[in-house]
Each structure stands twice: as structure tokens, then as C-alpha cells.
Amino acid sequence: MNRILRKLFSNATSLIGIILLIIFIAIAIFAPVIAPPLSEDRYIIPRMSWDIDPQPPGSPMSDDIRDIYNYMGAEIKYDRAIFGTAEGGYDIFYGLIWGTRTAFKIGLITVSVSMLIGLFIGSISAYFGKWLDEILMRITDIFLSFPFLVAAMVLTTVLGRGLDKVMIALIVFGWMGYARVIRGNILSAKEETYVMAARALGVKDNKIIWKHLLPNTIFPVLVEASMSIGSMVVTASALSFLGVGAPVGYADWGQMVSFARNWIIGSPGRAGQYWYTVLYPGIFIVLFVLAWNLIGDTLRDILDPRLRGEL
Amino acid sequence: MITNNKEPLLEVKDLKTYFFTENGIVKAVDGVGFKVYQGEILGLVGESGCGKSVTAFSIMKLLDYPGKTVGGEILFKGENLLRKTDAEMRKIRGKDLAMIFQEPMTALNPVLTVGFQISEALLMHFPISKDEARKKTLELLKKVGIPMPEQRINEYPHQLSGGMRQRVMIAMAMSCDPILLIADEPTTALDVTIQAQILDLMSTLLREFKGSLIMITHDLGVIAEIADRIAIMYAGKIVEYANKRTIFYSPLHPYTFGLLTSIPRLDLEMKRLNVIPGIVPNPLHFPEGCKFNPRCSFRTDRCKEEEPQLIEVEEGHLVRCWNIDKVAQEVKKDLLVGV
Amino acid sequence: MADSLLKVDHLVKYFPIRKGVFRRTVGWVKAVDDVSFEVYEGETLGLVGESGCGKTTTALTILRLEEPTKGQVIFNGRDIIKMKKAEMRKERKKMQIIFQDPYSSLDPRMKIKDIIAEGILTHNLLNHRERYKRVGELLEKVGIPAENMDSFPHEFSGGQRQRIGIARALALEPKIIMCDEAVSALDVSIRSQIINLLKDLQKEFNLTYLFIAHDLSVIKYISDRVVVMYLGKIVEIANKKELFTNTMHPYTQALISAVPVPNPDYKKERIILQGDVPSPANPPTGCRFHPRCSKVMKICSEIEPKLIEIKEKHFCACHLYNEK
Numbered sequence: 001m002n003r004i005l006r007k008l009f010s011n012a013t014s015l016i017g018i019i020l021l022i023i024f025i026a027i028a029i030f031a032p033v034i035a036p037p038l039s040e041d042r043y044i045i046p047r048m049s050w051d052i053d054p055q056p057p058g059s060p061m062s063d064d065i066r067d068i069y070n071y072m073g074a075e076i077k078y079d080r081a082i083f084g085t086a087e088g089g090y091d092i093f094y095g096l097i098w099g100t101r102t103a104f105k106i107g108l109i110t111v112s113v114s115m116l117i118g119l120f121i122g123s124i125s126a127y128f129g130k131w132l133d134e135i136l137m138r139i140t141d142i143f144l145s146f147p148f149l150v151a152a153m154v155l156t157t158v159l160g161r162g163l164d165k166v167m168i169a170l171i172v173f174g175w176m177g178y179a180r181v182i183r184g185n186i187l188s189a190k191e192e193t194y195v196m197a198a199r200a201l202g203v204k205d206n207k208i209i210w211k212h213l214l215p216n217t218i219f220p221v222l223v224e225a226s227m228s229i230g231s232m233v234v235t236a237s238a239l240s241f242l243g244v245g246a247p248v249g250y251a252d253w254g255q256m257v258s259f260a261r262n263w264i265i266g267s268p269g270r271a272g273q274y275w276y277t278v279l280y281p282g283i284f285i286v287l288f289v290l291a292w293n294l295i296g297d298t299l300r301d302i303l304d305p306r307l308r309g310e311l
Numbered sequence: 312m313i314t315n316n317k318e319p320l321l322e323v324k325d326l327k328t329y330f331f332t333e334n335g336i337v338k339a340v341d342g343v344g345f346k347v348y349q350g351e352i353l354g355l356v357g358e359s360g361c362g363k364s365v366t367a368f369s370i371m372k373l374l375d376y377p378g379k380t381v382g383g384e385i386l387f388k389g390e391n392l393l394r395k396t397d398a399e400m401r402k403i404r405g406k407d408l409a410m411i412f413q414e415p416m417t418a419l420n421p422v423l424t425v426g427f428q429i430s431e432a433l434l435m436h437f438p439i440s441k442d443e444a445r446k447k448t449l450e451l452l453k454k455v456g457i458p459m460p461e462q463r464i465n466e467y468p469h470q471l472s473g474g475m476r477q478r479v480m481i482a483m484a485m486s487c488d489p490i491l492l493i494a495d496e497p498t499t500a501l502d503v504t505i506q507a508q509i510l511d512l513m514s515t516l517l518r519e520f521k522g523s524l525i526m527i528t529h530d531l532g533v534i535a536e537i538a539d540r541i542a543i544m545y546a547g548k549i550v551e552y553a554n555k556r557t558i559f560y561s562p563l564h565p566y567t568f569g570l571l572t573s574i575p576r577l578d579l580e581m582k583r584l585n586v587i588p589g590i591v592p593n594p595l596h597f598p599e600g601c602k603f604n605p606r607c608s609f610r611t612d613r614c615k616e617e618e619p620q621l622i623e624v625e626e627g628h629l630v631r632c633w634n635i636d637k638v639a640q641e642v643k644k645d646l647l648v649g650v
Numbered sequence: 651m652a653d654s655l656l657k658v659d660h661l662v663k664y665f666p667i668r669k670g671v672f673r674r675t676v677g678w679v680k681a682v683d684d685v686s687f688e689v690y691e692g693e694t695l696g697l698v699g700e701s702g703c704g705k706t707t708t709a710l711t712i713l714r715l716e717e718p719t720k721g722q723v724i725f726n727g728r729d730i731i732k733m734k735k736a737e738m739r740k741e742r743k744k745m746q747i748i749f750q751d752p753y754s755s756l757d758p759r760m761k762i763k764d765i766i767a768e769g770i771l772t773h774n775l776l777n778h779r780e781r782y783k784r785v786g787e788l789l790e791k792v793g794i795p796a797e798n799m800d801s802f803p804h805e806f807s808g809g810q811r812q813r814i815g816i817a818r819a820l821a822l823e824p825k826i827i828m829c830d831e832a833v834s835a836l837d838v839s840i841r842s843q844i845i846n847l848l849k850d851l852q853k854e855f856n857l858t859y860l861f862i863a864h865d866l867s868v869i870k871y872i873s874d875r876v877v878v879m880y881l882g883k884i885v886e887i888a889n890k891k892e893l894f895t896n897t898m899h900p901y902t903q904a905l906i907s908a909v910p911v912p913n914p915d916y917k918k919e920r921i922i923l924q925g926d927v928p929s930p931a932n933p934p935t936g937c938r939f940h941p942r943c944s945k946v947m948k949i950c951s952e953i954e955p956k957l958i959e960i961k962e963k964h965f966c967a968c969h970l971y972n973e974k
């Protein structure tokens with residue numbers, strides 16, 4: 001374990017990844033301080049104005065909005081849209097800060113649940129083999145045959161709008177990769193002599209999977225999982241962009257990008273006028289995915305020399 | 312059989328090959344020297360990690376990063392191979408100097424036919440046509456005892472058994488009539504009855520081609536059958552170097568003695584096997600003084616501090632040990648051969 | 651004659667060869683084909699043969715680590731093939747195995763104390779403290795200082811790992827231990843350490859060994875009786891001395907003559923076998939050895955010779971001796 005930590009910190013790329021991740025964690029934890037909420041439900045993005053078109057960074061809160069908030073008794077800690085507003089006056093800065101929490105929620109929950117499902121299916125499929133393996137793998141194939149984004153879209157449309165529905169869709173169509181990876185690893189680990197040795201001692205099958213097979217095969221799955229956290233967030237953002245997913249005004253990066261949909265090109269004669277609606281959310285998403293990818297990459301590199309027997 | 316030719320065909324002098332790893336420098340071969348005369352078979356004996364394979368790769372100049380030959384001379388037909396360029400080595404390798412490897416499955420290219428791989432060497436070294444190469448290949452396959460060569464020539468390595476693959480390797484190695492063949496554990500991966508076939512084949516071919524052979528192995532039985540002179544290696548150095556009878560009947564190094572008395576054998580009734588205690592040392596942490604001393608039952612204080620040099624104690628017999636008198640006495644007591 | 655501890659009776663193990671989309675069985679690898687022998691308490695029975703002869707499969711099938719296709723394995727008077735899974739698990743305590751590869755036979759992620767204790771834990775034999783006390787004792791017995799018990803396998807050498815494997819096998823106090831090429835993967839100078847250890851342990855714990863190897867020299871040193879296998883069948887069984895002085899079967903003779911002896915003056919009858927070992931998926935008709943046999947007769951390709959007791963306690967399956 002110590003070796004892994006040491007290697008993680010010695011590499012420039014992984015160090016960048018770790019630093020980025022720490023920054024995001026800090027943002028998520030300190031969101032209430034960085035962007036004080038203005039309503040009961042903290043995930044509702046406050047509006048700086050009633051303008052339909054996005055306002056540039058630094059725009060102050062419009063007076064009528066200020067009146068409303070004063071009337072509601074909310075403390076206005078800041079009143080400038082630091083990153084500007086998106087369509088409808090939603091504050092981009094607030095959306096991105098609190099969206100970090102949402103991103104972590106989405107990423108960690110979807111990945112861990114789909115990983116657990118995949119691990120379960122993949123390991124019993126590999127260990128018991130024969131017809132059980134065939135059936136489970138054909139089921140996996142069926143799920144894999146659905147194009148991910150389309151399938152997730154359809155499911156969210158069926159289930160209704162909402163971030164939790166998005167997560168369900170991501171999980172339902174996201175476990176197959178893990179199942180396959182763990183199945184492959186267990187199939188080869190199964191043939192290892194130490195597994196046969198455990199059987200010779202009389203160890204029960206479930207103990208063998210739990211104590212011998214999983215610890216030796218789970219590492220590549222963890223690497224894949226950490227890389228997936230980023231892509232899950234991107235997919236969730238894509239779904240939000242397409243209109244399914246988080247409700248309007250919810251602090252979610254995909255929402256922010258969705259807000260920019262009509263304004264990407266800008267107005268005639270002034271292309272890129274509303275750059276801040278795209279750039280800021282884009283930076284957040286890109287850096288988040290990059291952080292997880294860099295860490296996952298390094299974990300994978302650490303794995304390799306270990307696999308070569310060096311441990 | 313040592314011939315009249317006074318000049319050795321191959322003379323290795325003080326060869327040093329080190330591996331520069333991220334954990335430190337591994338002195339895999341640290342001052343190794345021996346001579347091979349025309350028509351002679353030299354046995355290079357040792358266990359895993361002693362440096363025998365690295366020696367072979369150094370001679371063939373087939374070392375890969377992070378290994379590097381850092382010192383010594385390899386005189387082949389009088390010329391120092393270490394000074395030769397890659398292009399010059401390519402002309403020598405396969406033609407005058409050939410090698411057979413341990414694992415025939417990994418040494419043969421799985422996606423090329425057997426015939427192609429044998430012809431490849433021929434076409435590289437001789438200005439012959441493809442048809443002539445094919446004819447020669449068929450002859451070679453017949454010579455190494457592969458039945459139905461016309462069929463086999465178009466087959467792939469995985470279609471052949473282990474013994475057959477090794478024969479193909481021998482055919483490849485001998486295709487250009489090399490004067491020196493290096494065989495790195497050529498029969499270790501084979502069944503013992505197949506091993507007997509292969510050793511028989513190699514002896515026959517060598518006699519016919521009047522070639523020389525460096526036979527690398529850990530199997531003392533194989534060495535007893537085939538070698539003329541024997542060099543025993545341990546931890547990157549030669550610890551004993553003599554002709555066959557001397558090694559087997561009057562060895563002077565404790566390691567040689569230990570090996571001979573600790574292996575079970577068919578010709579003797581053994582009450583108990585002698586034991587060499589301890590394990591082969593980690594090349595990153597060699598012991599001080601004589602590298603064998605932690606496991607040696609004859610060791611003295613001097614052995615822990617000073618590493619002995621390889622000294623010629625009688626004609627043609629070199630030993631690297633401070634206590635050969637004690638070993639000689641023990642050898643007399645122990646019956647090495649004969650019940 | 652004493653009753654045998656283990657009796658293998660007409661044991662058969664075929665592996666299916668599957669081809670095609672629907673994985674139809676197109677043939678069988680006849681790894682073990684009607685093998686019968688007995689093992690007596692306290693002895694070391696050597697099981698020798700070359701690759702593909704079925705010796706390892708025999709051991710694994712006896713332990714039901716591979717399920718036999720047919721046959722009986724009678725251990726301590728009971729047929730373990732017929733036992734249900736739960737009962738077999740209990741029986742496993744008395745029959746253990748040491749594997750060939752010291753590197754893959756120990757779980758790299760477990761401490762060696764847990765590797766050795768696993769059997770004791772599985773069968774709930776001792777409580778926590780007693781368990782690790784026993785692990786310490788076992789480690790000392792096999793020559794590894796007990797204070798190393800918290801280390802991982804990769805911290806040990808090949809020979810030491812094999813010792814750990816031996817400690818694991820001993821932990822359940824078995825009556826019989828299969829040594830599946832237990833020293834073949836070790837360096838020459840380490841082999842004698844392990845062989846001597848096995849012999850000492852046998853004396854101390856009154857163990858019975860089924861010692862599988864391809865190296866006849868080791869077999870000769872360690873065995874009391876020897877079983878010679880070829881292509882899934884037994885060709886000869888005899889006491890060690892008898893096997894080497896009055897060798898009967900032509901294959902055994904060839905095998906003995908092929909073994910290199912570390913003696914420059916050793917004279918032996920040179921029997922070089924022609925050809926390769928045939929595939930166990932397609933064994934020759936009649937006597938499986940007949941295509942390579944120097945003494946082959948017409949009957950050998952037609953009728954399979956039976957394993958018959960030719961002399962007292964010396965069995966051979968060869969038509970050369972059947973006439974008598």
C-alpha cells in the first residue's frame with residue numbers, strides 16, 4: 001500500500017491529477033462558504049436577473065431580484081455574477097461550485113453501484129462457469145448492444161426527469177464493462193495453483209471467491225472504475241444537455257452546459273459573445289475528468305510492474 | 312576430443328556484463344574467462360542466476376537493455392567480438408557462431424513456417440536462390456531426424472511437439488555449418504527420453520561438422536555425458552574450471568563438491584543426500600569476500616573478508632577457493648563414484 | 651499383506667475436446683485410462699512418467715480436484731468418489747497435496763501465516779491463538795523461523811516457498827500427502843534440502859507419500875515402490891530395487907537408460923527411442939507403447955496387454971511376459 005502511495009506522489013502527471021482532485025474536493029466541501037446559498041434548497045441556482053440572454057461576468061444582481069431575496073429574508077453574501085449568468089439569469093459561478101458536489105455524487109454513486117453489480121455478476125459467472133456463465137454473459141451482451149447514450153436517454157425519458165433517474169440509467173447500462181473485466185481476471189486466476197490449493201484444503205467456494213479470487217483480481221477493476229468516474233459525469237452532463245436529467249435550475253454542470261445551448265454561437269456579428277456560458281462549465285468538466293484519468297492512468301502503471309512479479 | 316590446433320577457437324577474457332537496473336547494478340557476469348578449442352565441448356554449469364546465460368548472450372552480443380558488457384575481451388578466431396559493429400556481428404551470427412535456446416516455443420516465431428525460419432538464415436548468409444534454400448532445408452530437416460520433412464517444412468511451430476521444435480532449432484542453428492555452437496539449456500524443457508534423442512543428435516552432428524559446442528546447463532548428468540572441459544559458475548564468476556574427469560573425480564571447490572554429493576543419481580545407492588544450506592544470493596546484495604562463503608561448510612574467516620582469485624592449482628585445473636586442501640581431504644573420504 | 655491406506659481401482663479421467671460453435675464433444679483426451687494401484691501406510695510410492703503420461707492428473711483425480719470419469723478411490727476403507735461434497739470436504743483433512751510451482755501455489759496477497767492457517771480455519775480446528783501457535787510450530791518444523799510468519803510469499807525464495815507449501819499440507823495432520831513434482835521447479839542445490847526435509851517429516855509424522863516426478867534419479871532415491879506410467883496407463887509396478895535390477899517393461903528400460911548420470915565412466919545400454927510421445931487424444935491401438943518399442947511383436951498393435959503380477963509384487967503390462 002505504501003508503495004502505491006509513494007508512486008502516486010512521485011509522478012508528475014499523477015501529482016497534477018491528485019492536486020486537481022484535492023481542489024475539487026475542497027470546492028465541494030467548502031461550497032457553502034465559497035458560494036453562499038440564497039434559498040432553502042441549496043442546489044437551486046440563484047438568479048441574478050430576469051434577462052433571457054446571458055449576462056457577462058461581473059454583472060451585478062438586478063434590483064428587483066435583490067428586492068425579492070431581501071423580502072424572503074435571505075442573506076445576500078455576494079451579488080455579482082463572477083462568471084456571468086446563463087440563460088435566464090442563472091449564476092454560472094454558483095452553479096459550477098455546487099455542481100461539484102453533484103458531480104461527485106453522480107460519479108461516485110453510479111460507479112460504485114455499477115461496479116458492485118458488475119463484480120457480482122462477473123465473479124459468479126467466472127467461478128461457476130458452464131451454463132450460468134453462458135446465460136449471464138449473453139445477458140451482458142444484450143445490455144452491451146444498446147448504444148449507451150441512446151439507451152440512457154430512453155430510460156430517463158421513461159422514468160421521468162431527475163438526476164436520480166439519470167443515475168439509475170447510467171447504472172443500468174454501465175455495469176457490463178466491470179463484469180467482463182472481473183470475469184476475465186477470475187477465469188485466469190481460477191487456474192492459478194493457489195486456488196486449487198485452497199480447494200484441496202476443503203475451503204468452500206464462496207470463501208475462495210471472496211478471499212482468494214477477488215483480492216487478486218480487483219485491482220484492474222478499480223483502475224477502470226476510477227477512470228469511469230470522469231466519463232460518468234460527462235455522460236450525465238450530456239444527458240442534461242439534451243434535456244433529460246437534472247431539473248431546470250439545479251446546480252449541475254450538465255445543466256450549465258445545457259443553459260448554453262442556445263448561446264454557443266453568439267449573436268450575429270458578434271460570434272462567441274457568450275463565451276463564458278461555455279468556457280467556465282467546460283473547464284470544470286474537463287479538469288474533473290482529467291484529474292480522474294490521470295490518477296487512473298498512474299494506478300494502472302503501478303499495477304503493471306506489480307503484475308510482472310515484482311510486488 | 313582436443314585437437315592439435317594450438318589456438319583456441321574462442322577465448323573469453325575477464326568478461327564483465329552488468330545490468331543497470333533502477334534498484335542497483337547487477338554484476339551478472341563479473342570477470343569470466345575460458346577457452347574453447349576446435350572440436351571441443353565446453354560445459355558451462357551453474358544454477359539459476361549464476362550468469363551462464365548472460366555469458367552466452369554476451370558472446371553472441373544479443374544483450375538487451377539494461378544489460379551491457381562493460382569489460383573484457385571475446386576473441387573469436389582471434390578477433391575481438393566486442394569491437395565489432397552490429398553489421399559485422401550479423402554476418403557472424405548464424406554463420407560461424409550459432410545459438411540454440413532453452414524454450415523452443417518462444418524462440419521460434421509462431422506465425423512463420425518452420426521451413427521459412429530455417430531458410431531465412433541460409434538466404435541471409437549465402438547467395439543462393441529460394442529453391443536451393445528449400446532443398447537445403449529439406450536436407451537439414453532429414454538430418455535432424457524429422458520424419459516426413461516435405462510435410463513438416465510448411466508447418467508452424469505449434470503443430471510440432473517440443474522435441475521436434477528443438478530439432479528445428481538445431482537445424483536452424485546448424486544450417487550454415489557454424490564452427491561454434493552455443494546451446495543454452497537445450498534439453499531442460501524436454502522429457503528425458505526426448506532429451507536423450509536430442510543429445511544423441513547433437514553429438515552426432517558435431518562430430519560430423521567438426522564443430523565446437525558450449526553447452527550451458529545445470530544438469531551434471533548431461534554434462535558428464537557430453538562435455539570435455541567444464542566450467543562451474545557461481546554468482547557471476549567461474550569457481551572451478553577443469554576437464555571432465557577432474558571435476559567429477561577430484562573437484563576442489565566446495566560448491567562443486569556440494570553439487571556432486573547432493574544430487575540423487577541412478578548409479579549409486581545413497582543413504583542420505585548432502586545438503587548445501589542457504590540459498591543462491593541476491594545479485595543486488597552479494598556477500599563480502601567469497602560469494603559462496605555463507606553456504607560453505609569449509610569456510611574460514613579469510614573467506615568472509617577476501618575474495619579468492621581463480622588460480623591454476625595443477626595443469627589445466629583452476630579453482631577459486633582458499634581451502635582446497637580441506638576439500639581434497641573430504642573428497643577422498645566420500646565415495647563419489649562407484650558403490 | 652497389510653491393508654492398503656489408499657486403493658485406486660480402475661480410475662479413468664477423460665477430458666472432452668470441444669469444437670465448433672455449440673462446443674460439441676468431438677473426442678476425448680484419455681489422460682488417465684484404467685489405472686489401479688495401492689498405497690500402503692508409511693511408504694513412499696513413486697509415480698513416474700514423462701509429460702502426458704497422466705501422473706499429475708491421477709493425483710488430482712484421487713483428491714477429486716478433478717472429478718473422475720469412472721472408477722473408485724478407496725481411502726481408509728471408504729470410496730471417496732461416491733461421497734457427497736460436504737463429507738468429502740471433511741475427508742480432505744487426511745489427504746493433502748504439495749504442488750510443483752512454489753510461485754503460483756501460494757496466494758501472493760496473503761501473509762504466510764494465513765496461508766498455513768487456512769485449512770485449520772476452514773475446518774474450525776483451533777481457536778485463534780492456538781491456530782497461530784501451531785503455525786509457528788509448523789514453520790519451525792520446515793525450517794523457517796516463526797518470526798517471519800507475517801511476511802508475504804514474494805519475500806521468500808523458491809525453496810522457502812516450497813517449505814511453506816509443505817507446512818500448509820502438514821497443518822491438517824494428513825495421513826497421505828501427494829507430492830506433485832514437489833522439487834522439480836527448484837534449483838539443484840535446494841532440491842536435496844527439500845527432499846531431506848520430506849524424508850524427515852515422513853519419519854516424524856508417519857506420513858505416506860505419493861511422490862510424483864519425471865526425474866527417475868529422485869524417484870529412485872526417495873521411493874519404496876515405483877509405478878511407471880505411459881500415456882495414461884500403468885506399464886510397471888515394483889519395489890524400487892527390483893525395478894532397477896530386474897526391469898521388465900521396454901519403456902521402463904528406455905526411461906532408465908535415458909537418464910543422464912553424473913559419472914563420466916558410466917556405461918549403460920543405449921536405448922534411444924524413436925519418435926515422439928503420441929497424443930493422449932489419439933493413443934495407438936493395442937499396447938500404447940508399441941510404435942516406439944524395440945521389442946514389438948505382432949500382437950502388440952492388436953491387443954492391449956493387461957497389468958499382471960509377473961513375479962511377487964512385480965507387475966508389468968507387456969506381451970513379452972504374458973506368455974509365461
